Amino acid sequence: MHMDSFRRTCAMAGFVMLAGVSGADARSIMVVTGTYGANCGAASGNATRDLTRQCDGRDTCAYVPTRTRGGDAVRACRKDLRVDWRCTDSEFHTAMLSPGADANSTLVLSCIEQSGPGR
Template identity: 35%
Template sequence: MQDVILRLVDVPIARMFVLGGFIFLMVAVLGRIEGKIEPGNFGRIGAAILGGVLIAIGIVMQSSETHDVYTRVPQNMVASLPLQNVAAVAPASTPANAETVAIKVVSGSYGRNCNVKPGNVTAQVAKACDGRGSCDFVIDTAALEDPAPNCSKDFAAEWKCGNGNAVYSAALSSLAGKNDKLRLSCSN
């Protein structure tokens, strides 16, 4: 149960709205839940309305902020990238002569493919890259805490550019050892 609660805390807020909406809809449909929740007709109607509103808010929030830049890249281009290469994509809406904006790291994760807590190296990536237009983060596995021994770990980062809402991401699917670098960039 503790694992479930820890995973819920790391869920983006938009998904929390949708989850809350489904819970209220469940109360509206079922009415009585194990004798602990017993809403009357007015309570069931209110729960149905609140559930619908929460789901709508969550969907709008999710659609306004894309977390996966690969959805905007043609699939044949993504498939042709070697697994060891850095996968970072600038938004299509960025003008070619735009001035450089600063990186603001949202998340850095080492070993998320080994089911470790996401964002476990955010502070290190932020320290190295925040405020810069582009950054080659050198992944020093000796300096990072090993979150999952005996598991070949990946490395991923998410960041925003300036005051924008778009979240960009880059990842290395497996680390070779020395000289692994992850490129974060807000410049063309």
């Protein structure tokens, strides 16, 4: 193999390897579980599939619980929403909407690192 070709091949391999390493540090939402209406007797994890479809792989996700197709056994009950998600293997988050939140309330999941004042 010619020396210039060898150098170009090594340089390209190094670039591919670095691109793979930089992606390893990517922070994106990985929904673990979501439950809509646990306070009304809904099954645990009933919103997980919908949350995963809408939010996984994103750095921020605004989720409106009325989109959830999980069982709605008690329509008159004002439902809570609890979501657990990861941003990395060691970073775990939980967020909730209270049962008193109005029907158009939004729960924001985020994996954006905070910086600046107060951080």
